[in-house]
Amino acid sequence: MAEDPKWELAILSTVQGFYEKLLQEAVGGEVPVPAGLEAVSLQDDRDASGTLAYMRRWLCLLDMATTPAMLRHAFTDETDPEIAEAMLRYFVRKDVHTEADRDKTDIIVTFLYRHPRVPGQWDQRGYGLDGSLPLSPFEIALIEILADSDQLPLPEEHVQVLRRFDSFEEQVLHFRDLNALLESGIIQTVRQIKQNMEDSFFNPGVLATIAPYNATFGAKFDELFREATQQIKTFAGDLEEKGGTILGSVDGVDVTVDHVKAMDEESLLKLDYGQALDKFRRVSKLKQTLEHAPLTKRGNQKTDPASRPKPVAKAASVPVAKPAFNLNTARKGVTAQQVASEETKLLKVEESVRIFVRVADPKFRQVVPMRFFNLTLTPAEADAYSAEYLEEKSLRAGVARVLLRLVAVTARI
Structure with a gap:
């Protein structure tokens, strides 16, 4: 599809502005911009085609300086959806896609799904122009956003794989424990599917299928992770009141009350799931240790003094046999x-x-x-x-x- 250089340059200018703002904290000030790509120069550009090629090389460099985790941190409830749409166009229209491009696109399209311009916008279903294929409103919106992008038809094997995401979503909703979710292998399975899609991943139909799953998974994961960390922190607080300092051992390393106090679950949740998987597993293992360790009870369960068996008074003249030692009762x-x-x-x-x-x-x-x-x-x-x-x-x-x-x-x- 023939591109309008000025329109394309406007999109890339939005991407450049977002990247520059994102990297300000990392470089400790404003990002030095190459001559000719300043905001003033772009507004009065007569050679749009030449500037466009220059801009693409500059954005490749900014891409290398920006990780998916940084992008995840940057997209907040206050982020303008138009910026996300421009970023999506930029990544989808790239000639060559890297693994980082896929991960960033994954984050962007999930943000757009979670932040519709009108609440409830994605709840109803529509139909294609020919009236034959049911399309979700979100897929229709993605088709409009990416209307100026060349899209190849999906291979049949990729179409079949997309049908698995409904069952993946149902599976995620049934998890009631963080460890069960982590040990199910669903994170690795879905990530491998996304990798195997290669360039098909950037098709609007694929993105429209993956984004709802990501939103469901993210909400469930956050819920279970916060629940696990809250239980750990409650146990640590009870232990500290009793004068203890060590909660348990995970992978041969003692976890102390101070470790739990320093744990920032919000920062952990903003990390890429693939990179932070080991950290999530350690939290899950600690929760399991506190729940199932021998000779332990849950921290929020206290023995009611009234429920303890009262000693039986001994008769002065009748000797009472000493009861046999019961290990389970002692435990x-x-x-x-x-x-x-x-x-x-x-x-x-x-x-x-x-x-x-x-x-x-x-x-x-x-x-x-x-x-x-x-x-x-x-x-x-x-x-x-x-x-x-x-x-x-x-x-x-x-x-x-x-x-x-x-x-x-x-x-x-």
């Missing part, structure tokens, strides 16, 4: 705060012993002075406490960590 009487508090004390014992063993004379390092007694270590235990390989993922490191914990537990007993 139920231990709260998550108590477990976390004891874990903190064990870590302090380990650290105290480790410091003494490493600085003491090798002849006397096996006798560790504690507050009320002397703790005697075996040679193997002393070696474990002075080892430099505890952080390794190896058999010897695992054995050493077990010895450290056994000594600490013995000292606490």
